[in-house]
Amino acid sequence: MEYLSTDKILVIDLNSAQVEEEELDESLVEEKIGGIGITKYLYDKYIEDDPIVIGTGLLSGTTYPASASGQITAKSPVTGKVCHCPVIYKAGVEIKYSGFDYIVVKGQSQSPVYLWVHDGVADISDAADIWGKDVWESTDALRKFVGDDLLQTMMIGPAGENGSDHAQVCYNHWTSPDRFGFGKLFGSKNLKGFAFRGMGLIEIAEPEDYVERSLEILKEVKENDFLEKKGIAQILSALGEEDVEAWIEPIIHRHSADFFTPYATNTALFIDEDPGLLEESKKDEPGVLVSDVYALLGFKNIGLSAVDAGRALKACAKYGIDPFAVAQFSGKTTIEEIKESFDSIKGVVEIPGSGHFSPWCPTRPIFNDFGLSGDDEITAWWERRQAVSMIFGIQPIFCLMCPELTEENMLELASIGTDLELTQETLDAVIDDILG
Amino acid sequence: MKGPKIGLYAGSGTSHSWLWFVDLFEKAGFYDLVFLDEFSVQNNEIKELDVLVVSGGDTFAVAKSLGKEGGQNIKAFVEQGGTYIGSCAGAYLPMNSSKKPLDWFNFVDVKITNLSKTLPLAEIKTCKFCTSYGCDFVFHPVREAVALKTTSFYGKETPIEFTAPLYGGPGMKAGDPSWVVAVYNGFTPKTSFLTSRKIAEKTLINNAAVIRVPYNNGSFYLLGPHLEHPKFKEANQFIIDAVISETCMVQNRGTSKYRLESTPLKEKITGKQAKELLLSIRRELSNSRIVAGSLEFLPIQWLIGQKVYEPQKVRVYLESMFKRLKALEKNKVLILKPGLNERITRAAKQLTIELRRIKREIDENLESLKTAIVIFDLLHVLSISFFELYFTNMFNNSVQFKESLGNI
Numbered sequence: 001m002e003y004l005s006t007d008k009i010l011v012i013d014l015n016s017a018q019v020e021e022e023e024l025d026e027s028l029v030e031e032k033i034g035g036i037g038i039t040k041y042l043y044d045k046y047i048e049d050d051p052i053v054i055g056t057g058l059l060s061g062t063t064y065p066a067s068a069s070g071q072i073t074a075k076s077p078v079t080g081k082v083c084h085c086p087v088i089y090k091a092g093v094e095i096k097y098s099g100f101d102y103i104v105v106k107g108q109s110q111s112p113v114y115l116w117v118h119d120g121v122a123d124i125s126d127a128a129d130i131w132g133k134d135v136w137e138s139t140d141a142l143r144k145f146v147g148d149d150l151l152q153t154m155m156i157g158p159a160g161e162n163g164s165d166h167a168q169v170c171y172n173h174w175t176s177p178d179r180f181g182f183g184k185l186f187g188s189k190n191l192k193g194f195a196f197r198g199m200g201l202i203e204i205a206e207p208e209d210y211v212e213r214s215l216e217i218l219k220e221v222k223e224n225d226f227l228e229k230k231g232i233a234q235i236l237s238a239l240g241e242e243d244v245e246a247w248i249e250p251i252i253h254r255h256s257a258d259f260f261t262p263y264a265t266n267t268a269l270f271i272d273e274d275p276g277l278l279e280e281s282k283k284d285e286p287g288v289l290v291s292d293v294y295a296l297l298g299f300k301n302i303g304l305s306a307v308d309a310g311r312a313l314k315a316c317a318k319y320g321i322d323p324f325a326v327a328q329f330s331g332k333t334t335i336e337e338i339k340e341s342f343d344s345i346k347g348v349v350e351i352p353g354s355g356h357f358s359p360w361c362p363t364r365p366i367f368n369d370f371g372l373s374g375d376d377e378i379t380a381w382w383e384r385r386q387a388v389s390m391i392f393g394i395q396p397i398f399c400l401m402c403p404e405l406t407e408e409n410m411l412e413l414a415s416i417g418t419d420l421e422l423t424q425e426t427l428d429a430v431i432d433d434i435l436g
Numbered sequence: 437m438k439g440p441k442i443g444l445y446a447g448s449g450t451s452h453s454w455l456w457f458v459d460l461f462e463k464a465g466f467y468d469l470v471f472l473d474e475f476s477v478q479n480n481e482i483k484e485l486d487v488l489v490v491s492g493g494d495t496f497a498v499a500k501s502l503g504k505e506g507g508q509n510i511k512a513f514v515e516q517g518g519t520y521i522g523s524c525a526g527a528y529l530p531m532n533s534s535k536k537p538l539d540w541f542n543f544v545d546v547k548i549t550n551l552s553k554t555l556p557l558a559e560i561k562t563c564k565f566c567t568s569y570g571c572d573f574v575f576h577p578v579r580e581a582v583a584l585k586t587t588s589f590y591g592k593e594t595p596i597e598f599t600a601p602l603y604g605g606p607g608m609k610a611g612d613p614s615w616v617v618a619v620y621n622g623f624t625p626k627t628s629f630l631t632s633r634k635i636a637e638k639t640l641i642n643n644a645a646v647i648r649v650p651y652n653n654g655s656f657y658l659l660g661p662h663l664e665h666p667k668f669k670e671a672n673q674f675i676i677d678a679v680i681s682e683t684c685m686v687q688n689r690g691t692s693k694y695r696l697e698s699t700p701l702k703e704k705i706t707g708k709q710a711k712e713l714l715l716s717i718r719r720e721l722s723n724s725r726i727v728a729g730s731l732e733f734l735p736i737q738w739l740i741g742q743k744v745y746e747p748q749k750v751r752v753y754l755e756s757m758f759k760r761l762k763a764l765e766k767n768k769v770l771i772l773k774p775g776l777n778e779r780i781t782r783a784a785k786q787l788t789i790e791l792r793r794i795k796r797e798i799d800e801n802l803e804s805l806k807t808a809i810v811i812f813d814l815l816h817v818l819s820i821s822f823f824e825l826y827f828t829n830m831f832n833n834s835v836q837f838k839e840s841l842g843n844i
Contacts, residue, residue, distance in 0.1 A: 119722035119758075121715065147727030147795035197726050 001026050001101075003205040004034075004058055004417040009042070010100045010122050012115065013049075014189055015107035019122050024101050030420055034058030034101075035391040036084045037430040039073035042104050043082060049106035050075065052185060054087070054154075054194070056101055057393015058414050061093035061202060061259065063214035065221050065405060066395040068258035070095045072154075076180035077188065078165045078348070081355045083180040084434075086389070086396045087154065088291060089266070091171040091196065093259045093393075094152035098198030109190040114142070114155075118197045127192040134158060134318040135170045136285075142195045155193035156183040157320025159342060163187055166325040166345055168316075174266075174289045175317045177360035177396075179349050183320050205419035213413060220404040221262055226367035231255035231267035232293050235397070238366050241297055248296070248306045251275050253287060261395045262402075266291045271310040288314040291397075292360055298327025308335045315339050324360070325349055353379050354435050357386040366401045387431045439468055440486040440683040445526075446820050447473030448813070449497030450490075451743065452752040453523065453603075456664040457489050458823060459756075464676045467831040471820040474501040480509045486683050487519045490526030492603065492662065494743040498525055499537040507540035514543070514654035517689075519682040521675065524605040527658035531606075535570055544649045544656050545611030550575055550639050556631045567742050576604050577636035579628045582661060584645045584671070585621035589614050591681075598670035599624055600645075600661035608644040608660060618646035618674075620660075646674070653689075655682060702771050702828070710770045713777055717822070718761055720784030725754040727791040734798050738808040745812060750791070753815045757822045764826055771832050772825050780825065783818040790814060 001007050001024040009022040024038075032038045035057035042053045052074045059067040070092035072085040087095065095103070099120030109124075112131035116123040130138040135157040143151045153172055160167035160183030167183025170176050186193060204210045221227070226238075231252065236244040248267075253275045255264035266289050270277070273286035288310050290296055295316070299309035312335055316323035319342050329347035332338045352363050364378050372378050382400070389399035392410045399405060407427060414422050442461060446454045461469055472481060472488075482488050488510065490498065502510070510530070514520050522529055530543040553572050566575040579602060586596045610616050620640040623629075629636055646663070649656040657678055663671035705713065731747035738745045764770075790811050797804040 118726060119718065121719045121722055123719065144796070145792070146723070147792040148730040150730065151726075198722075199725065199729065 001029055001418075003203050003419060004062065004414070005029070005202070006096060006099050006101050006120070006200060008100045008120065010103045010117070011046075011106065012103065012122060012124065013106045014109040014113065014124070014191065017109070017113075017124050019124065026420065029058070029418065030422070031426070033391050033414065033422060033427060033430050035060075035393050036071050036073055036387065036434055037391045038102055039071055039084070040082065040434055042102055043073050043075075046104055046106055052105040052182070052189070052191075054095060054103040054105070056092065056096040057389075057391060059410065059417070060393030061096045062204070062413075062417065063211050063260065064392075064394075064410070064413050065214065065218045066258070066261040066398040066402070067393050068092055068261050068395040069390065069393050071390045071393075072169065072178070072182055074180075074182055074185055076182070077184045078181040079351060079355060081351075083182075083351075083356055083358070084386075084390050085169070085176070085178045085180060085182060085358055086361070087171060088177065088258050088395065089152075089171050089174065090150075090259055091152040091154060094196040094198065096202065097200045098196040099200050103194075105189070105191065108188065112190045112192055114192040115194045116146075117194060119200060120198075127190075130192055131161065132158070135320045136173050136318050138192065139173055146195065146197065148197060150197065152196045153193060154196075155320070156186045156191075157318060159183055159319050159321040160187035162343060164321060164343065164345070166322040166329075166349075168320050168322050169193065170317055170320050173317060175292055175295065175313065175323050177292075177358040179322055179324065179351065179358045179360055181322075204417045206416050210413060210416045213409075213416060217404060217409055217413075218262070221402055224367070224402065224404070226401060227262055229367070230264045232265070232290055232296060233267065235265070235362070235366055236293050236297060239293070239362055239364070244297065244300060247300060248309075251287075251306050251310060253277070256289065258395045258398075261398050263398050265395065265397045269306070269310040269313075271307050271314070285314070288317060292323055293362065294360065295323035295327055298324055302327060303333055304335070311335050312338050315342075321345070322349070353383040356434065356436075357383060361386065361396045362400060364400075366397070368401060368403050370403055383435060384431060387434050388427070391427070391430060391434075438683075438687065440466060440679055441468045441470065441484065442466055442487040442489065442679070443470040443472050443482050443485040445472050445477065445488065445490045445498070445502075446816055446823075447475075447477070447498075448501035448816065449495075449499075449525070449741065450493035450816070451525070452749050452756075453492035453662055453664065454489065455752060455756045455819070456662065456666055457491055457523075459666050460664050460672050460675060462827075462830075463672075464679075465834075466679070467827055467834050469823070469827045469831075471823045471827075473816065473820055474503070474506060477502050477506040477509055480512075482509055482513050482518070483516075485513065485518060486686070487521060487679055488513060489521045489523070490529055491664070492524035492526065492605070494741040495525040495528040495538065497741040497743070498529060499541055502540075503537070504540040510541070511543055514656060515652040517653035517686045519655055519657065519679070519686075521657045521659070521678070523659040523662055523664055524603060527605055527608075527660055530656055530658070543651065544647075544658070546615075546644075546647055546649065546658060547609045548574065549607035549609060549643045550577060556635045574606075575631070576602075577629070577631040577639045578623065579603055579630060581624045581626040581668075582620055582640070582645075583622040583624055584618045584661065586618045587616050590617045596670070596674075597621060598668070598674065600663045600668050600671035601665050602661040605660035605662065606658075607640040608647055608658065610644055610647050610649070615647045615649050616644040617648050619643060620645045648678075653686070701774060703774055704769050704771055705777070706769045710768070713770065713781070714761065714765050716781050717757075717784055718765075720781070720788050721754055721758045721761070723788040724784070724791050725751055725758060727788070727795050728754055731791070731795060731798070736798055736804070738805050740805075740809055740812060745808065750811065750815065753819050757819060760822075760826050764829065767829050767833070770825070771828055773828075776821055776825060780818065780821045783814055783821060787811065787814045787818055
């Protein structure tokens with residue numbers, strides 16, 4: 001596969017500590033397009049080995065608006081279903097830049113390891129020095145060791161190592177969309193996580209046309225009024241939780257967007273530093289970056305102050321536990337009690353629809369109504385939209401905001417970018433397969 | 437014409453500009469390249485070359501590294517029909533000088549015009565403005581692209597005008613005006629003035645930018661600007677034309693040196709062994725360039741000898757090797773000298789270690805100069821070894837390709 005691709009699938013066998021590479025066949029892209037279309041295919045191919053499959057969308061890391069995400073596909077140790085978790089922030093695109101479109105992890109390591117993936121090389125590395133450390137310490141230790149603060153990580157913390165049903169795979173220092181207990185799955189394989197860094201380039205079949213069409217679509221996207229808004233509080237307002245804005249506003253430091261995403265879906269809260277600070281904080285841990293709107297809302301609903309909600313989110317990120325589950329099931333109302341409850345949290349997070357996609361992502365349209373009505377129609381639309389965003393690698397929350405990102409123009413860009421004829425019929429078939 | 441065998445000096449004292457020559461010669465299809473350090477010049481491994489290139493860097497450091505023996509070998513090489521191409525520091529090197537250790541290289545009667553007893557007023561404060569030279573100063577009136585024009589001695593009826601960047605190279609006056617093949621003809625919108633325009637004009641304009649000094653059977657080419665810079669195609673062509681015409685001239689004259697056709701001791705590695713070697717090179721080049729990339733965000737530079745080195749220079753070496761990996765990975769068989777495998781992997785691993793060390797030193801505000809010196813030495817060792825591997829195989833592929841065409 002020459003274009004929009006690194007042409008490589010990595011297969012890592014933790015049992016034997018062997019790393020193999022396969023070429024990504026063009027015919028597979030013609031049949032499954034990409035993203036979770038292919039991670040699902042690879043999951044089925046290696047199903048006997050209970051694989052974790054990491055992937056990127058066909059458009060990930062390009063100039064198509066919001067082409068920011070990657071995916072983890074695996075069987076949830078909690079629900080028993082094959083689920084797809086978006087990889088967000090800058091971590092999603094780094095997977096592709098580091099030289100692989102897809103990574104299959106099979107088996108179980110005898111001792112803790114992490115996978116260092118860089119410029120088309122994958123090293124199974126001893127994790128003895130970071131096993132037992134929290135997500136922040138692990139990420140910091142790896143960045144220091146490698147010598148690069150731009151290293152992107154997917155790590156578990158103590159929750160994953162201890163086998164919590166709500167253990168998350170966190171991205172860099174932050175909580176993730178993982179509501180499936182993938183952190184527990186990583187821990188069961190003695191896999192501390194991944195570190196990605198690459199300076200790879202992605203070839204495009206018709207680069208000038210691709211960029212020109214991307215910019216045309218971006219221009220249409222920018223005509224939306226909602227792009228004047230920023231951050232998680234405004235998303236919650238659009239979902240009917242208007243009072244969150246005033247509650248959180250005093251500790252908002254900044255908003256940040258995922259790779260090439262026109263809306264800042266993440267908000268940094270300063271809880272141990274002046275939120276008005278305009279220079280880099282000299283404190284090691286001034287705050288927390290929040291992408292999980294329902295977790296934030298959950299902590300508000302149990303009566304925490306905004307500062308304590310920030311502290312709770314930070315503690316969850318360090319421990320590598322789903323903050324939404326903590327807010328919903330801990331039954332505690334002080335920050336210290338919440339932290340102490342991490343190992344004993346029980347409860348099942350409801351996964352909507354067919355159970356393949358994370359309710360981290362709001363389950364209805366945001367800012368635009370997309371002409372939908374009725375719960376069933378909205379749920380069906382949401383599932384299809386999630387599937388589409390993760391086939392092409394589009395930031396899944398932004399996909400719920402922006403009608404200008406259509407299946408038609410994603411297919412068009414994919415065809416321009418790959419020189420393959422990718423049709424709506426193919427996309428429909430891929431989605432049908434994913435939704436089972 | 438038989439393709440020229442070209443040696444590039446990449447040993448101590450050189451900057452990254454020899455890598456530009458590598459790009460240039462590869463694009464021109466000259467794969468018979470030899471990469472030399474100071475020891476190989478001292479061991480007279482240059483005697484079988486057609487062309488010897490000494491690029492930019494720190495002239496004093498290059499002279500000191502090559503030593504008296506290296507100087508004598510270069511002199512003998514040119515006398516016997518070799519072509520010396522010196523760019524920037526490599527141009528200063530063979531000029532007459534009374535200063536040690538430059539006096540081991542007193543080969544050509546050429547003087548520089550950018551020498552002054554009193555330092556002209558600098559327009560821009562930069563450590564790249566001047567270098568002390570005894571009681572005098574070698575100063576650099578401009579940087580970046582300047583305009584050049586060939587003279588009637590270049591051998592073409594109408595003068596050719598082109599541009600090339602000047603990064604500390606000399607303006608020159610030749611002992612014999614017929615040696616001057618191109619002069620500084622003016623400045624360009626991209627020229628950056630480090631002194632007043634008036635001083636810059638006086639120092640450079642109509643003075644020699646490129647000189648060819650005939651020397652017994654061979655010749656010295658002295659290039660003030662970097663004609664080998666990859667963004668200056670016409671200047672590049674000037675060098676290629678010079679290499680071709682000098683090689684043809686020597687071959688036609690019959691003074692071409694007798695080249696031993698004996699095959700140097702080489703081994704072949706195949707299959708898993710070849711794959712593992714290339715993977716280990718890729719791994720360490722990647723590790724190194726990742727940390728080198730992060731160094732570029734840091735406000736630091738190192739003065740090594742008389743030359744200032746920025747972190748950006750590290751990645752120039754690394755990228756130059758990394759971009760050639762794919763082509764090497766297509767080879768199912770690798771040909772290399774015994775021991776080269778180990779030399780490359782050892783240097784590559786050590787480079788990663790040292791780069792990670794220097795990152796920690798800088799992060800913790802510790803002294804980093806010693807590590808920087810080690811890093812630039814390692815970069816030379818690694819890149820010489822890597823390019824030896826690369827061009828041995830590229831040359832071999834091109835020979836096989838030509839043979840296959842012959843069979844058809």
